[in-house]
Amino acid sequence: MYQFKLHNVNDVASAIDVFERSDDAVYIAGGHTLIPAMKQRLSAPEDLIDLSGIPELDLIQVDGEVLQIGAMATHAMVAASSHVQSHSPAVADLAGGIGDRQVRYKGTLGGSLANNDPAADYPAAVLALGASVVTDRRTLAADDFFIAMFETALEEGEIIQAVRFPQVDQAVYLKFPNPASRYAMVGVMLARRDQEVRVAITGAAASVFRASTFEAALSENFAVSSIEDLTLAPDTLNADMHASAEYRAHLCKVLIERAIRAMSAG
């Protein structure tokens, strides 16, 4: 790790102020991607702006039909929150399955989304549930937020403050963890609201994406039989020493089928 200057701030405005006055600043939320990258000297910011001292950023509340989770809420907080468990139990489940105990006590929702790791869990939930991302300057629909690998619609210095999850009828997240890293080798989130079914897939490609053909078929008829003939095209999927694209495509379908069964049973 190179030397850097750590800035503790108490509100969003001060964080942005420090960011704008620095030539090379990075916000740090839970730091579970940033700090390992800094230790390996792959990332070397001059200024590190710690968002954990901003009090209102980790609130979890229900506002009418909408569940609002503060960007700095840790995975452990989300997993344990009664608001999340009653409003969006699939999100609580997902949060409780991220990384390990240590990761869950430090890692945050906002940090995960801003980083947009192709194998992160949260992007699948945000996209499948049609959540919106509230920043210091605007509200972004999930469909507009995730751009590419490690890339989002966030502008320079923009800070995620909260994520707003609408109520859905049913949702399930299933993950096939990479045996080594335990990140999602494939993660699938299915969500149902009225007749609309959304299917978001993480881990399988350069960035989280919606499986539109599966969505259409399942919105028509929510049953395993309706996706029997569908496949994901392996040529758009990741391939590495752990899993070929073909295997990833297969796993996606297996997990979608299992999610359908779980939702049909429940």
Next chain:
Amino acid sequence: MSDSLVGKSILRKEDHRFVTGKGRYTDDIQQVGMTWGAFVRSPYARADIKQFDTTAALAAPGVVAVLTGEDVTADGLGGLPCGWMIHSKDGSEMRQPHHPVMAGDRVNYLGEPVALVIADSRLEAKNAAEMVLVDYEPLTAVVDPALASESDTLYDAVPNNLCYEWGLGDEGATEAGLANAAHVTTLELTNNRLIPNAIEPRAALAEYNSGTDEIVLHTTSQNPHLVRLIMTAFVQIAPEHKLRVIAPDVGGGFGSKIFVYSEETALAWAAKKLGLTIKWTAERSESFLTDAHGRDHVSVAQLALSAEGEFLALKVKTVANMGAYLSTFASSVPTYLYGTLLAGQYRTPAIYVEVDSVFTNTAPVDAYRGAGRPEATYLLERIVEKAAVEMSIDPAELRRRNFIGKDQFPYQTPVALEYDIGDYEASLEKALAMADYESFAERKKPAAGLGKLRGIGLSCYIEACGLAPSQVAGALGAGVGLWESGEVRVNPTGSVTVLTGSHSHGQGHETTFAQLVADRLGLPIDDVEVVHGDTGKLDFGLGTYGSRSLAVGGSALSVAADKVVEKARKIAAHLLRTEVDNIEFDAPVFKMIDSNESKTFQEIAFAAYVNHDYPSDELEPGLAEKAFYDPLNFTYPAGTHICEVEIDPDTGVVEIVQFVAVDDFGTIINPMIVEGQVHGGLAQGIGQALLERALYDDSGQLVTGSYMDYCMPRADNFPDFKVDMTCTPCTHNPVGAKGCGEAGAIGSPPAVMNAVIDALGGADLDMPATPEKVWRAAQRLDLKKIA
């Protein structure tokens, strides 16, 4: 007499300090004026070094010095030697390329150190290391061991990159066995390359005292005396008596800390050259790149059987990857620790094995938990299981038919070893009962009903431990004796300090050895302290590896304790005014045979040092005895492991639903510690079978350079292990112990793979059985048929 301490699960004495953070590891040690070392490493697997430019690094803040491979050459340092000479079939000596302490003109593997930067802080050293400019001209790397002998020649003196072409056994008899067989089973397999991953990375702290001209090196070693010997006699950084090597608390080794590496050697050299105190602790990434890796074999084998399933002959051809240089004991691993084990537990009359060891542009490969024996066991137990399937004989029954019977010992195998004792049926039958083997079909069917493929697999392993009878080892090419030293030092108050040349880096010697000595002397275990790991305190010792600590080091202590008792009897006879023959030791009391007078151990100890009325011409003061114990034979732990798996054919995920290990380690001092050793070994063996694989790409870059890609086993990968023992005490050492450290890693991989293959209807799979491989194999099955 007190109750025997041997056989009791006494809690580990050392654990209090470990679990309360009071351990003292090399990196914990701080010295006044200490500087920090950081290594500049090759980013290429193979390249010529055109030029070093250290100007910018030397000008960087805090930098004290920069030494490069050119300085190593200029100082005339010797290379890092390999301590075991192997001769090829034609009688020629193995080829050993020069292994420089730091490379000066050519790098041969990714991460090879080329320069050492020394600075006032760790950060400054690391920063400046990035400023050392090395002008490389990359060359084509040789990575695949199977192709190495046809690839670019890495060293002029090593044609075809062949270190040696070794053979063992009777080729003619083996070919005849194959020719006359009713059935021949053929198997090709790889033994996957592994990275050791000790929890404590390698570290060194080298101090030079110009007043005494002595170097003190604290380092993470399994055998500090060997470190001292190699650094002084071979690399020649100092005379042997001017280097003290201390291996304090060491956090795991699994073999990787046997070897003498570049970094520790460079640090000791630099400390003296520059008059400095320097510390270096490997980062985990450096450990992945430079700790000697394990395994990495490609083999083809043929097993000849009679119509009744009697083994007639076994022929094996193996290519073993040595990596870029010969590490300290690398040459012995795929030869005398591998080929000699191919008889296993069986009476196979003719065995012939050929091993070609090759150099590649990868990290050096050397002994890793089991060292050669897991490779032999994996090959043998896979081919035996395959033969059973091909001949439609129950795998347990096929093994039973070929076992060396318990009345056939000592048993001379056709591959050099003479087994002293064993009872292979006993461990097999016990394991079968524990695994409920007979009713496996009743479990397979309901699993199939739930869409799961259930399989069961056996492994009946043997290993040669207790390394090693020095005469035999010497005849086979070892460069050192393989005895062990021990001293039992009785203090004037009757407490005991035990010194051993063995080394604990997690094994629990401080408890087991104390238990052994306390038992012999009839003392409370807390009165016995074990000292190890310091060349300044101990006689020469050979260290800990090859499951040798108790069988060899413990035997030395047993002999030393006997000598203490003998001397104490003389003291007792003097104090009781009688003859020595009239004194018997009923631990902890010395009694007169013909009267009820006696002396306690403490009274004897005190009298030994407060010797005011001694007959000084007959009796020396003091009560401390040494022993150097040289084993008469190897020890032969053996046992049966049975694994049962369930496979999800839709995803390829393998779940181990049951794992049974029944081992015969001879006499056991502390069952709890032994069970812990078995658990650890199983974790590593199952890890090899299902999870772990070191992978280089074609250019020699390490793909699995971190835990993101190198799959370390975790607790949730395992079921509760069912572990039990049988016991045939070793016949030739005074403890009766055979060694238990490696058995888990040796026996388990074939049991797991045989179970996976059984579940998959005989699929051909190499380790690790990753989900994708298993899924692909499952796709080829007619699942309806299995259900």
